[in-house]
Amino acid sequence: MNRERLRRYRTSLLIFLAVLGPGIITANVDNDAGGIYTYSLAGAKFGFTLLWTLIPITVALVVVQEIVARMGVVTGKGLADLIREEYGFRTTFILMMMLLAADLGNTVAEFAGLASGMSVFGVTRYVAVPLGAVLVWALVVKGTYRLVEKVFLAACVFYVAYPVSCFLAHPKWPDAVISTLRPTFQFSGSYLYMLIGVVGTTIAPWMQFYLQAAVVEKGIKVKEYIYSRWDVIVGCIITDVVAFFIIVACAATIYLSGHRQINDAGDAALALRPLAGHAASALFAFGLCNASLFSACILPLATAYYVCEGLGLEAGINKRFDEAPAFYWLYTSLIVVGALAVMLLSEARQIPIILFSQVANGILLPFVLIFMLHLVNRDDLMGKYKNSRLFNYIAWVSCVVMIVLTLLLVVSTFFPDKLPA
Amino acid sequence: MIYFTELEHLPVYGVKGEYLGQLEDLCVAPAQNSLRVASYLVRSPKNALICITHEQMQSLSVRAGQTNVPRDEVRCYAPDEGLLKVKKDILDQQIIDVNNRKVVRVNDVDFDIQPTDHHAELRIVAVNVGMAAALRRLLQGLLAKHTIRMLTSSFPTRTIPWEFVNLIEPDPQRRLKLRLSYDRVAELHPADIADILEELSRDEQKSVLEGLDDETAAQALSEIPTRMQADLLESIPTEKAADIVEEMAPDEAADVLQELSPETSAEVLADMGKDEANEVRELLGFEENTAGALMTTEYVFVHESASVEGAIAALRNFEGPVELIQMIYLVDSDAQLTGAVPVGRILLSQAATMLKELAMDSLISVPSHARAVSVVDLFHKYNLVSLPVVDDNGHLIGVVTADDVLELVITKKQFRNRG
Numbered sequence: 147m148n149r150e151r152l153r154r155y156r157t158s159l160l161i162f163l164a165v166l167g168p169g170i171i172t173a174n175v176d177n178d179a180g181g182i183y184t185y186s187l188a189g190a191k192f193g194f195t196l197l198w199t200l201i202p203i204t205v206a207l208v209v210v211q212e213i214v215a216r217m218g219v220v221t222g223k224g225l226a227d228l229i230r231e232e233y234g235f236r237t238t239f240i241l242m243m244m245l246l247a248a249d250l251g252n253t254v255a256e257f258a259g260l261a262s263g264m265s266v267f268g269v270t271r272y273v274a275v276p277l278g279a280v281l282v283w284a285l286v287v288k289g290t291y292r293l294v295e296k297v298f299l300a301a302c303v304f305y306v307a308y309p310v311s312c313f314l315a316h317p318k319w320p321d322a323v324i325s326t327l328r329p330t331f332q333f334s335g336s337y338l339y340m341l342i343g344v345v346g347t348t349i350a351p352w353m354q355f356y357l358q359a360a361v362v363e364k365g366i367k368v369k370e371y372i373y374s375r376w377d378v379i380v381g382c383i384i385t386d387v388v389a390f391f392i393i394v395a396c397a398a399t400i401y402l403s404g405h406r407q408i409n410d411a412g413d414a415a416l417a418l419r420p421l422a423g424h425a426a427s428a429l430f431a432f433g434l435c436n437a438s439l440f441s442a443c444i445l446p447l448a449t450a451y452y453v454c455e456g457l458g459l460e461a462g463i464n465k466r467f468d469e470a471p472a473f474y475w476l477y478t479s480l481i482v483v484g485a486l487a488v489m490l491l492s493e494a495r496q497i498p499i500i501l502f503s504q505v506a507n508g509i510l511l512p513f514v515l516i517f518m519l520h521l522v523n524r525d526d527l528m529g530k531y532k533n534s535r536l537f538n539y540i541a542w543v544s545c546v547v548m549i550v551l552t553l554l555l556v557v558s559t560f561f562p563d564k565l566p567a
Numbered sequence: 568m569i570y571f572t573e574l575e576h577l578p579v580y581g582v583k584g585e586y587l588g589q590l591e592d593l594c595v596a597p598a599q600n601s602l603r604v605a606s607y608l609v610r611s612p613k614n615a616l617i618c619i620t621h622e623q624m625q626s627l628s629v630r631a632g633q634t635n636v637p638r639d640e641v642r643c644y645a646p647d648e649g650l651l652k653v654k655k656d657i658l659d660q661q662i663i664d665v666n667n668r669k670v671v672r673v674n675d676v677d678f679d680i681q682p683t684d685h686h687a688e689l690r691i692v693a694v695n696v697g698m699a700a701a702l703r704r705l706l707q708g709l710l711a712k713h714t715i716r717m718l719t720s721s722f723p724t725r726t727i728p729w730e731f732v733n734l735i736e737p738d739p740q741r742r743l744k745l746r747l748s749y750d751r752v753a754e755l756h757p758a759d760i761a762d763i764l765e766e767l768s769r770d771e772q773k774s775v776l777e778g779l780d781d782e783t784a785a786q787a788l789s790e791i792p793t794r795m796q797a798d799l800l801e802s803i804p805t806e807k808a809a810d811i812v813e814e815m816a817p818d819e820a821a822d823v824l825q826e827l828s829p830e831t832s833a834e835v836l837a838d839m840g841k842d843e844a845n846e847v848r849e850l851l852g853f854e855e856n857t858a859g860a861l862m863t864t865e866y867v868f869v870h871e872s873a874s875v876e877g878a879i880a881a882l883r884n885f886e887g888p889v890e891l892i893q894m895i896y897l898v899d900s901d902a903q904l905t906g907a908v909p910v911g912r913i914l915l916s917q918a919a920t921m922l923k924e925l926a927m928d929s930l931i932s933v934p935s936h937a938r939a940v941s942v943v944d945l946f947h948k949y950n951l952v953s954l955p956v957v958d959d960n961g962h963l964i965g966v967v968t969a970d971d972v973l974e975l976v977i978t979k980k981q982f983r984n985r986g
Contacts, residue, residue, distance in 0.1 A: 222768030230659050235674060235704040362768075367798055458672030458696065 168360035169215065169374070171444070172353050173381030174302050177388050178441035179259020179411060180252065180500075182434055184347040185389045186414035188340050189396030190407075194325035195332065197393055199341055200386045203348050206544035207382045210515065213522050213533070213541065214354045215378045218361030219371045220531045225358040225514075226456035228521050235457075241513060242453045244506045246476075249352055249449040251503015253484030254496060256442035261488055262412025263434035266427065272489060279485035282443045283478065301440040305388050307433035312391040314426035315418065317398030326390065342555040348385065349548055351510040354518060356448045359455070368531075395422070395430070409493075446480035501559050508556035515545040568692065569629060570700070571653055571676040572707045579609045579619065579632040587619075587638060588612060594650040595691065597746040602729065604678070604689035607632065608644055608652075618644040627680050627687045629712050635686070649744040653691075656734065661767070662694060663733040663775075665751045668759040670766035674700035677726060694732050697725035737770040739777065749778035757783060761790030764799075773802050776811075785814035788823075797826035805831070809838030816888070817843070818863040818971060821850035850965075858942050859935035861975065862956045862965030863887075869922065871897040871905045876918040878908065891968055893952045897922055904932055904955055904963040932957050935964060939975060946972045 188196045214225060221228060230238040260278045261271030285294060331337075357378070366374050396414055399421035408414045415431035450473050454461035460470040467474050487499060519541055523532050533541060577590040588611035596605040607619040618641070625635045634641075651657070653676050664671050675695035681688045699722035706715045733752050736742045752760060752775060760779070764772050764787060776784050776799060788796050788811060800808040800823065812820045812835055824832045824847060836844045846864045853859025865887030869877055878895050885892070895913065897906035906926035916925060932955045933942055945954060946969065956965040 222770065230672070234659055235701065236707070239701075239705055365795060365798065367801075457701065458674065 167377065168357055168364060169211065169377035169379070169381035170302060170384065171298060171381075172211070172357045172360065173385040174305060174437075175356070175441045175444045176348065176350070176353060176385050177305065177437055178252070178256055178445075179263075179434065179438040180255045181347045181389070182259065182392060182437060183411040183414070184343050185392040186396045186400075186408060186411055188344055189393035190400040190414065190417070192332075192337060192340060193397040193401040194322055194394070195330055195337075196341060196344060197322065197326040197390065197397075198329040199344055200326065200390055200393075203345055204382055204386045206548060207349055207385065208379055209537075209541050209544050210349065210354065210518070210548075211357055211378045211382060212375060213518055214358040215361050215374055216371065216531055217518070217522055217528070218358040219366050219368055219374060220529070221527055222362055224362055224452060224455055225355050225518070226452040228527070229517055230456050230458075232521060233517065238456045241510065242456045244510045245351060245355065246449060246453055248350075248503045248506035248510060249445050250480060250483060251500050251506065252350075252352070252445050253442060253480050254487045254499050255503070256438045256445065257484050257488040258493075258496060258500075259411055259438035260435055260442065262410045263415070263431045263438060266412050266415045266431035275485050275488050278439055278442065279481050282439060282446075283481050286443060286447055286477075287474075298440070298443075301436055304436040305384075305433065307429040307436070308388050308391040308395070311418070311422070311426040311429035311433070312395035312398075314429070315395045315398045315422035317394045322390075322394045322397075338554075339558055342551045342558070344389075345548065345551045346504070346507065346555045348389070349511070350507055351514045352445065352448065354514055355452045356444070359448065359452055395426070398422075442481070442484070446477050446484070449480060450474075450476035504559055505556050508552045511552050512549040515549065519545060569627075569678050569680060569689075570695070570703060571658065571678070572700075572703045573629045573712055574627075574678070575654065576708065577627075577629075577632050579607070579634060581638045581641070582625075582635050583637060585638050586612070587634065587641065588617065590632060591616065592655060593653040593689065594618075594647075595653070596649065597651055598649055598744070601746070602690045604653075604691070605650070609641075616644040617641045621688060622686050624687050624689075625685070626682075627689060648741050651734075651745055656736075657694065661735060661771070662727075663735065663752055663763055664696075664727045664731060665733050665755065666727065666731040668755055668763065670763055671696045671727070674704060691729045693726040693728050695724065695726050698722045699724040735767065735771045735774055737774045739774070742774065742778070749775055753779050753783045757786035758790050760787035764791055765795070769798065769802060772799055777803060777807065781807075781810045781814045784811045789815055789819045793822050793826050796823045800835070801827060801831055805834045806838055809835045812847075813839045813843045816863050817846040817850055817865060818861065820847045821860070824851060825855070853935060856939040857935065858933045858937040858939070858954075858956045858967060859965070861939055861942060861971050862935070862967045863971070864965050866894075866896060866953075866955075866966040867892055868896040868898050868963060871899050871923055873897075873922050874918065875913050875916050875920045875922065875925075878913050878922055879918075882910075891970070893968075894955075894966075895922070896955055896963055896966075897926060898963050902963065903961045904930070904957050906930055907955060931955075932963075933967070934959065942967055943972055943976060 217225070217228065223231075226238065226242065229241065257275050257278065261275050264274035265271065285297060289297075361374060395418065400408065400414065400417045403417075403421055405417070408417055411434050412431060415427050415434060418430055419427035451461050453476060454470070454473045459472045461473040462470060465473070487496060519533075519538075522528055523538065525532065571593070574590055574593070579587045579590055581587050588609040590607060591610045592608040593604045594606045594608060595601065595603065599605065603621060605621055607621075607624060609617045609619055611617055619632075619634055619636070623634045623636045623641075625633045627633075657673055657676055659673060661670050661672050663669075673694045673696060676691060677693045677695055679690045679692050681690060699719040702719050702722055703715055706718065710718075731751075733749060734745075734747055736745060736747050752763070755763075760775075760783070764775060767775065776788070779787065788799065800811070808831075812823065815823070820843075824835065827835065836848065839847070850860065850862070850864065867878075867881050867885050869881045873881075881895065882889065882892065893910055894907045895910060896904060897908065899905050906923065907930055908922050908925045909927070912925045913922075931945060931949055931951070933945060935956050935958055942954065945951060952969045954967045955963055956967060958964050
């Protein structure tokens with residue numbers, strides 16, 4: 147009897163480990179170079195005061211990601227496929243082009259993150275970026291699946307660099323915890339801008355496409371969905387726990403030092419050195435390089451994948467170059483353009499690309515969320531796995547809030563001076 | 568040639584030239600005629616959906632549709648599951664291109680206009696999956712139709728003739744009403760069907776699988792990854808699953824049953840024919856990755872005292888797939904394995920020749936608990952095409968064939984490479 151139960155526990159655990167992955171990997175890619183910079187800046191400029199936003203962000207993230215994971219499991223189709231079948235070719239094409247633009251900007255940001263992380267160790271970007279690009283390209287195109295999986299899992303583990311570096315910074319833990327649980331608000335433009343930035347960087351449109359495609363790819367059965375849901379929830383919590391440690395580390399050091407302006411994530415690592423010691427600084431920079439490389443690996447790959455799928459072109463790493471030319475061209479050009487932009491353009495001239503990508507993200511997100519909510523409520527697609535009415539309310543509220551904030555972010559990128567100081 | 572993209576939103580007029588509305592969709596009634604557009608769905612300015620039958624359509628062009636009915640005589644559209652709608656059911660959906668054995672997504676549908684006694688008839692010619700069609704979809708409504716034709720003419724078109732198109736409809740009842748069958752898919756090589764299955768979502772896989780005869784389904788299923796096989800078998804009714812598993816080679820059947828949940832596996836076994844189920848049960852008793860788990864129980868054996876004539880009689884009575892038989896095995900009265908005779912040698916010998924004389928000089932066999940790796944090594948070392956498996960007492964209990972070993976080696980390699 148007891149043994150039987152033990153065996154059942156063991157089987158559940160095994161199933162969980164087998165379906166585990168899509169949610170956690172998505173979550174870790176989410177904490178990429180852009181994310182780390184935004185969180186660092188939030189901590190450096192506003193101390194603990196933005197920590198409370200992480201809880202509602204986590205809830206919204208879980209709600210959105212759970213929906214797409216469920217759609218993937220139940221329909222067995224990717225989000226791009228479902229959108230194509232429901233909304234036609236033109237809509238899909240426009241969405242995919244915007245996604246491409248957004249992700250190109252994100253890729254540039256990843257390589258910029260790698261450059262700035264490596265500069266902390268004294269490596270010039272003219273060495274770091276091309277090496278990183280070749281590594282990423284070769285790993286995916288030439289590497290074996292086993293190897294890629296191991297590398298990715300290792301990369302996930304390295305995020306522990308942030309909590310450790312945060313502990314080394316000796317923050318006031320009680321204050322940090324209280325600020326996380328008690329919402330506060332400052333009515334200033336820069337605070338609002340930062341808040342929107344944190345939301346925008348945490349919930350991005352590529353994540354919905356990526357997660358759903360990954361769930362489908364993994365062939366998770368409806369029966370196993372419960373485990374997949376936990377994978378998503380654990381993943382979203384990990385994302386925001388890492389974000390928490392980054393904010394706290396920067397708040398405990400850079401914010402308190404009074405010199406609060408940092409220009410990129412590498413800056414944050416450098417600023418940590420006199421305040422929290424060499425080890426904390428090095429760990430922070432290492433985490434940044436790891437996250438940048440990890441995301442530079444997955445983002446271009448995923449983008450090429452669903453752009454091709456949505457447009458009905460052959461895609462997949464298991465296909466030869468001549469079978470899926472569009473896929474390989476897209477993947478390779480995203481990496482090459484991303485890396486070249488960081489090597490050839492001065493930082494000031496990279497900004498338009500990143501702003502453009504932010505705008506594309508911002509315009510894309512409302513469409514993706516609304517399409518997603520429409521699709522998940524369709525009887526013929528989801529049957530009894532539709533959203534419940536209560537869940538729909540929560541989902542709509544989260545989505546509307548996110549849409550408003552994202553649109554504000556887009557507007558404020560164009561008119562940064564219109565915000566009250 | 569006229570494309571659906573050009574027909575969509577076409578203004579449609581009544582007999583006196585009065586405006587009826589915009590063309591929204593085209594319906595085919597496969598039960599009557601699988602090529603002809605049977606009716607035209609038109610969205611009136613008041614947002615009602617009206618239905619123009621094919622006899623009512625006087626003439627049709629890229630500019631307008633002219634009917635021979637006055638506005639007050641047109642009837643409203645009543646939903647009909649038996650109608651295949653071009654926009655809803657074909658455009659942007661995945662179809663199976665039977666000719667090229669691939670799953671593709673439809674970008675556009677090509678039609679021919681044929682004047683037939685006093686009215687225009689529209690016939691489906693092909694579905695379009697090329698770049699030109701994609702560009703046409705993008706530009707539709709933004710530029711004049713002839714400009715779009717000019718622009719797209721330089722792009723490559725890829726069309727699939729309508730007779731090679733196999734639509735996928737997950738709902739079995741609707742499939743019946745639409746007279747949709749997977750007969751043409753069933754004619755493909757099982758390995759190609761397997762490739763197609765892998766491209767589809769689970770509901771679609773289910774639909775195709777249910778549409779195939781049990782034997783074809785079993786062969787195709789044997790070619791896809793075991794986990795996916797188990798997934799699919801669990802999603803279809805147990806009876807059908809049992810029928811399919813029954814048709815599979817016993818070793819393949821055992822592999823997939825092992826992957827199913829214990830309850831489903833038991834149900835499937837219970838629904839299978841007694842003999843087949845017993846064979847599979849025996850195989851299920853062997854530990855994974857041993858010779859016992861690899862072997863099949865379908866092989867030909869005769870008593871060691873038999874002649875060539877007896878061997879040929881045994882081959883004729885054999886119920887399994889003969890094309891895989893390379894060896895006839897000899898056993899003594901105690902069912903102990905004593906020899907192996909290549910089928911080729913039997914063919915070249917006189918009917919009265921004793922099989923014993925034709926047997927291979929050295930008899931290589933493997934115990935059922937031997938590891939799969941050592942089986943692979945034996946095949947490699949002795950250049951075998953099949954290898955008899957014996958139990959602890961030397962009784963012949965099964966045979967490992969080269970195709971199983973090849974599959975084992977390749978999946979192992981793929982697993983190492985890409986999972």
